[in-house]
Amino acid sequence: MSYSKENVESIVNNGISRRSFLKGLAASGVLSSFPGGILQANEDLNTKIPYLGEKSYQTFRNACPRNCYDTCSIKTYVKDGVMQFIEGATESTYTHGGCCVKGNSYVKRVYSARRLKFPMMQVGGKGSGNWKRISWDQAMDIIAKKLLEMKKEDGTLLGAALTKYSGNFGITHYGIEGMFNSIGYTTRLAGTPCWPAGIDAQNLDMGDMWCNDPEEMKDSKFIILWGVNPASNSIHSMKYIYEAKKKGAKVVVIDPVFTEAASKASQYIQIKAGTDGLLALGMAKIIIEAGLHDQKWLDANSKGYKEYKAYLDKEVKLDNVSKITGIPLAMIKELALSFAKAKPATIWMGYGMQRHTNGGSMIRAIDAFVAVSGNIGKYAGGARYGHLNTWGFNYAALSQTKPEGSVGYTGPEGAKGDVAQGKDAKSNYTDRFLNINKTARELINAKEPKVRLLWVACKNVFAQDFDRNQLIRAFQQLDLVVVADQFFNETAKWADIVLPVATQFEEYDVNVSYWHYWLTLNEQAIKPLFEVKSDLEIAAMLSKRMNQLQTGSCTFPQSVDTKAMMAKEFNPGIYEQFGIKSWEELKNGPVKAKAVIPYADGKFKTPSGKFEFYSDKALELFGSALPTYLEVRKPYDKFRMTSPHSRWSLHSQFQNLEWMEDVHPEPYVYINPDDAEAKMVKEGDTVAVFNKQGLLRVKAKLTDNVQAGTVLMYEQWYNNNIYNVNELVDDTSSDMGAFKTGAPGVALHDTFVNFRKL
Amino acid sequence: MKTIQPHTSSRLDEVKHLRDIFNAQNSKELKVAFDALNASIEISEEDLEVQFNRYFIGPMEPIADPFASIYIDDPDVVMSKSTLHVRELYETMGFTYPLKNIIPDDHLGVELDAYYQLLYLEEAKEITYLSDLRHYFLHEHLSLWVPRFIARALEHSEHDSKAMTFILLQLKSLLIRETTTQGVTA
Numbered sequence A: 001m002s003y004s005k006e007n008v009e010s011i012v013n014n015g016i017s018r019r020s021f022l023k024g025l026a027a028s029g030v031l032s033s034f035p036g037g038i039l040q041a042n043e044d045l046n047t048k049i050p051y052l053g054e055k056s057y058q059t060f061r062n063a064c065p066r067n068c069y070d071t072c073s074i075k076t077y078v079k080d081g082v083m084q085f086i087e088g089a090t091e092s093t094y095t096h097g098g099c100c101v102k103g104n105s106y107v108k109r110v111y112s113a114r115r116l117k118f119p120m121m122q123v124g125g126k127g128s129g130n131w132k133r134i135s136w137d138q139a140m141d142i143i144a145k146k147l148l149e150m151k152k153e154d155g156t157l158l159g160a161a162l163t164k165y166s167g168n169f170g171i172t173h174y175g176i177e178g179m180f181n182s183i184g185y186t187t188r189l190a191g192t193p194c195w196p197a198g199i200d201a202q203n204l205d206m207g208d209m210w211c212n213d214p215e216e217m218k219d220s221k222f223i224i225l226w227g228v229n230p231a232s233n234s235i236h237s238m239k240y241i242y243e244a245k246k247k248g249a250k251v252v253v254i255d256p257v258f259t260e261a262a263s264k265a266s267q268y269i270q271i272k273a274g275t276d277g278l279l280a281l282g283m284a285k286i287i288i289e290a291g292l293h294d295q296k297w298l299d300a301n302s303k304g305y306k307e308y309k310a311y312l313d314k315e316v317k318l319d320n321v322s323k324i325t326g327i328p329l330a331m332i333k334e335l336a337l338s339f340a341k342a343k344p345a346t347i348w349m350g351y352g353m354q355r356h357t358n359g360g361s362m363i364r365a366i367d368a369f370v371a372v373s374g375n376i377g378k379y380a381g382g383a384r385y386g387h388l389n390t391w392g393f394n395y396a397a398l399s400q401t402k403p404e405g406s407v408g409y410t411g412p413e414g415a416k417g418d419v420a421q422g423k424d425a426k427s428n429y430t431d432r433f434l435n436i437n438k439t440a441r442e443l444i445n446a447k448e449p450k451v452r453l454l455w456v457a458c459k460n461v462f463a464q465d466f467d468r469n470q471l472i473r474a475f476q477q478l479d480l481v482v483v484a485d486q487f488f489n490e491t492a493k494w495a496d497i498v499l500p501v502a503t504q505f506e507e508y509d510v511n512v513s514y515w516h517y518w519l520t521l522n523e524q525a526i527k528p529l530f531e532v533k534s535d536l537e538i539a540a541m542l543s544k545r546m547n548q549l550q551t552g553s554c555t556f557p558q559s560v561d562t563k564a565m566m567a568k569e570f571n572p573g574i575y576e577q578f579g580i581k582s583w584e585e586l587k588n589g590p591v592k593a594k595a596v597i598p599y600a601d602g603k604f605k606t607p608s609g610k611f612e613f614y615s616d617k618a619l620e621l622f623g624s625a626l627p628t629y630l631e632v633r634k635p636y637d638k639f640r641m642t643s644p645h646s647r648w649s650l651h652s653q654f655q656n657l658e659w660m661e662d663v664h665p666e667p668y669v670y671i672n673p674d675d676a677e678a679k680m681v682k683e684g685d686t687v688a689v690f691n692k693q694g695l696l697r698v699k700a701k702l703t704d705n706v707q708a709g710t711v712l713m714y715e716q717w718y719n720n721n722i723y724n725v726n727e728l729v730d731d732t733s734s735d736m737g738a739f740k741t742g743a744p745g746v747a748l749h750d751t752f753v754n755f756r757k758l
Numbered sequence B: 001m002k003t004i005q006p007h008t009s010s011r012l013d014e015v016k017h018l019r020d021i022f023n024a025q026n027s028k029e030l031k032v033a034f035d036a037l038n039a040s041i042e043i044s045e046e047d048l049e050v051q052f053n054r055y056f057i058g059p060m061e062p063i064a065d066p067f068a069s070i071y072i073d074d075p076d077v078v079m080s081k082s083t084l085h086v087r088e089l090y091e092t093m094g095f096t097y098p099l100k101n102i103i104p105d106d107h108l109g110v111e112l113d114a115y116y117q118l119l120y121l122e123e124a125k126e127i128t129y130l131s132d133l134r135h136y137f138l139h140e141h142l143s144l145w146v147p148r149f150i151a152r153a154l155e156h157s158e159h160d161s162k163a164m165t166f167i168l169l170q171l172k173s174l175l176i177r178e179t180t181t182q183g184v185t186a
């Protein structure tokens, strides 16, 4: 070996010797002798100053866009074009300088070897695993030709369907819907699997879904965390809850499952799943009978209180409430009375609760209880569910006009999703809306024209949607499935084409939360890796190809700059709300909306302008004007199964990272020890959990945290494991959702199973 | 200009063909590079690429990722410490890398390109200025991970692919030969 390791290392690492080495290299003329390949001779060899490397960090503003309450403001540190680390932005009092374990893994996520790197096509048929690289041009050509061919044959583009939810909540990501808007009238998997029943409930009661700033909770005197587990799923909210508790507030968790939040609360009340609404009605009755209701507020601000009270008097029997909810009457009384005496008091309702067949009615009942107690429209009070109050962007990327002469759907008007779509007032046509919560069935059944092309974005259909076997059938009958994602997943497995998508660090965007009130700029911090492209760039490339093939067939801009697109989302309203003059100011850090207490002015956006205990709209749509007790779905198997979110991932996102597997490597079914004993199941045994839908093999963990009669499995997906709890879930609807989001939610938590030891 | 010896030429060519295999952008480029390395295995363009992707590219988790950092630093992450070390080496060698921060600098195809170009200087041009760096790159970097890459690809291959095995064995013999070859061929 004719070299000295020390010598080379000194050349590489020591400024002085490196300089003289490079000088010699430049002088020798060697550079002109390189044959050239991917690497090129460096004509501008820097031999003048000792090379010190690009040691200083550049910083960028980013946001975590992954459908998490917390939507963290992030500061990203980059060196020589490579992300080094991120931290929570200190300017946001909410993010408060720290991300969660998922957020902290972003560097590893961006540079994960598992990212999709190139556009690829599955050549042996869906699910064959035989993949070929294609260029972006080829990919766009295939898709564009397919779209134009369908348009020619069907006379419309309703055969092209889009399903998207909710892997990236950045505002410019509505450009994906924009891409579909720009080709004509198409089919959309609409509605939301997440929170629709509750959205409807709050809209019926208050004319909006609008919650107080979570940061106010520090001054609340009584907090009920009702079916919500922020200790796992909104960790940044916990500091306000702890602060309130430290100042003497009572924090009560009501949940069928003993959660991490329950372990940190003053009191935990275990309730039978699906009976929360009845508890709220009972509590309202108790405080009214005790004269602790806020008559003055009710007189001034509500409609139908009399009818509501009459219902409570007549139909709600406290003994029954206790029996059905499984909570001792004395405990219910104590809870209701102490809540009513504490001012301000607030209730935070989780999204799990409304994933029942009576979910919307339960949210209405809780809203009503908070209203009766006089805590609506109060600082640090409120019936908290979520809000879209800071979402008044232009949706410029979304709002694309249809190509001239586009023909669409003429049936009854359909769904919208979380954020209203651009409307086309002049046309008689609409898009065709299919229920996202019945994706498999709807794709199979859609006729005239049938769905032939499906575009999947920001979504892992096979992890999020229901009825896996039907889904496979649905995918197989489609001519072309395009999956645009950052990672290969179960859905990509059934795709014809996968397109690699940029992370938020590789594009510009702007982010707000459906919970807190901060606005965060998301800057492009690094070059897009491999051949990944942002969703907007993909839309532009498709537009370009479509227009080459047929001028005017797509109205989406044919080239985009994500920064310019992001800038177009701002308007005077947003600037006013956040007290800034230009989005450029966000480079200095996130800003918070000017403080407003929802409904403090007594103005509700309901038809009556008041809080509606009695809602004509509810009567018309759901058959009951009042928040009444609706019995939950009847069991169809031995055990109720709940499938909440885990703290380690967001649905299937993050769980694919290798180190996450160290923390949370495999799925378990959590079983109450009494139930386990009856079935002779011991800790660690492998059990089959099954019902009419399917069967899962999974290891058992025994815990008192779940009630007897209930089993729990986290909803996430695990890497290299076919486990998916949704195989056991049918697509039975919850009661509400169709009013505001176009389709009812799914009664996920009304799933029933049996199990046995294997 | 010096006449290239047959021995020298095949040594250089082999590195070049292997480089081209790992840098191929599509079936066609892959097949051309593969055939240049060996004409005796009959395989269609498409089959070759499908197998190659299953082994080294994706989109599903490939059998062996062709990045140094995976074997040196962290089994799941690219663009880490060893990648940046290789970046410094390239810069010292006098290269610029147009795909910097797009394709990690320690991708096998890029590393084979560096190695090829350095070897070319010595073999075809008889320039030895960078010879120490080439040896360092070979012994202190390539030898650290490429054998592990080859071993993983050969071991974990459930899909017995003659073509891939051939590529891997060629790479292995190249590495063995290079690490045991002394200095510059006269």
Ligand code: SF4
Residues within 6 Å of the ligand: A064, A065, A066, A068, A069, A070, A071, A072, A099, A100, A101, A102, A103, A104, A235, A236, A650
């Ligand atoms: S997942 Fe939620 S808590 Fe974690 S970094 Fe993202 S926004 Fe923050």
